[in-house]
Amino acid sequence: MATEVFTHLPEEHDHKLTAEFARDHLPSEEELFDLAELFKVFSDSTRVRIMCALSQTEMCVYDLVELLGASQSAISHQLRLLRTSRLVRSRRVGKHIFYSLDDDHVSSIIRTGLEHLRHTKGEHDHE
Amino acid sequence: MATEVFTHLPEEHDHKLTAEFARDHLPSEEELFDLAELFKVFSDSTRVRIMCALSQTEMCVYDLVELLGASQSAISHQLRLLRTSRLVRSRRVGKHIFYSLDDDHVSSIIRTGLEHLRHTKGEHDHE
DNA sequence: TGAACATATGAATAACTGTTCATATGTTAT
DNA sequence: ATAACATATGAACAGTTATTCATATGTTCA
Numbered sequence: 001m002a003t004e005v006f007t008h009l010p011e012e013h014d015h016k017l018t019a020e021f022a023r024d025h026l027p028s029e030e031e032l033f034d035l036a037e038l039f040k041v042f043s044d045s046t047r048v049r050i051m052c053a054l055s056q057t058e059m060c061v062y063d064l065v066e067l068l069g070a071s072q073s074a075i076s077h078q079l080r081l082l083r084t085s086r087l088v089r090s091r092r093v094g095k096h097i098f099y100s101l102d103d104d105h106v107s108s109i110i111r112t113g114l115e116h117l118r119h120t121k122g123e124h125d126h127e
Numbered sequence: 128m129a130t131e132v133f134t135h136l137p138e139e140h141d142h143k144l145t146a147e148f149a150r151d152h153l154p155s156e157e158e159l160f161d162l163a164e165l166f167k168v169f170s171d172s173t174r175v176r177i178m179c180a181l182s183q184t185e186m187c188v189y190d191l192v193e194l195l196g197a198s199q200s201a202i203s204h205q206l207r208l209l210r211t212s213r214l215v216r217s218r219r220v221g222k223h224i225f226y227s228l229d230d231d232h233v234s235s236i237i238r239t240g241l242e243h244l245r246h247t248k249g250e251h252d253h254e
Numbered sequence: 255t256g257a258a259c260a261t262a263t264g265a266a267t268a269a270c271t272g273t274t275c276a277t278a279t280g281t282t283a284t
Numbered sequence: 285a286t287a288a289c290a291t292a293t294g295a296a297c298a299g300t301t302a303t304t305c306a307t308a309t310g311t312t313c314a
Contacts, residue, residue, distance in 0.1 A: 017192035043170040057148065221312070
């Protein structure tokens with residue numbers, strides 16, 4: 001009379017139906033590809049640090065070299081990537097080229113990411 | 128051969144000062160590293176598609192295989208990564224193992240990313 | 255029990271990515 | 285024009301990563 005335990009349920013789970021449902025509610029394949037490309041830019045610690053720094057203040061290349069302790073070449077290469085991804089813009093002042101964020105979404109994405117980290121850090125501290 | 132090098136005239140822009148300023152206002156090196164690690168998970172189109180699908184509905188592995196047209200092995204490998212990153216969780220029902228998002232921040236990050244894409248897409252359509 | 259199904263996993267590989275090194279381009283002052 | 289400075293860039297190399305293949309584990313059903 002107690003609860004009867006079903007060791008197996010005859011649930012018919014329809015893959016094709018579920019897949020179809022999800023497909024109808026998903027962004028286009030192309031958009032999801034672009035999205036991954038966007039996050040790829042955020043997926044390197046040198047680049048995140050650059051973006052984070054630029055969210056504080058405009059900086060020239062050598063400032064970033066000083067700040068991050070990376071080689072001038074490395075920074076320059078990463079800045080090019082950020083430039084072609086339209087996440088930063090640059091303006092020349094004499095010998096210097098100053099970089100700044102091109103878009104408010106950049107810091108927004110970084111902020112959300114940090115929020116997530118801090119949140120889950122508090123949740124499961126152990127392990 | 129200690130050549131006496133004249134350090135050039137003071138410029139209007141001080142690298143060390145700017146770097147110092149930014150350093151004081153930056154998250155810790157460790158946190159920025161973790162942040163990059165987090166975004167790394169979002170930086171593959173297969174994984175983004177998985178997460179996006181799971182933000183709609185719980186799905187089992189084969190649903191995802193159907194939906195994404197990738198091999199069962201590939202999906203499984205990516206799910207493991209998502210699992211160990213604590214971005215998805217799983218529960219077993221008979222033969223199936225159902226996956227779902229483990230955290231609201233996941234869809235939040237995806238949403239912000241998509242927002243950025245759509246925004247900038249509209250801004251500069253040309254080139 | 256064995257057969258069929260659902261998922262996981264280790265190893266191998268091909269493709270990609272970030273850094274370094276060497277060098278080039280562009281700018282300013284002498 | 286030359287030197288010194290600031291930045292950019294191509295090539296090469298080492299390290300990483302996503303997929304595939306083969307196989308293993310776990311579950312249900314006859």
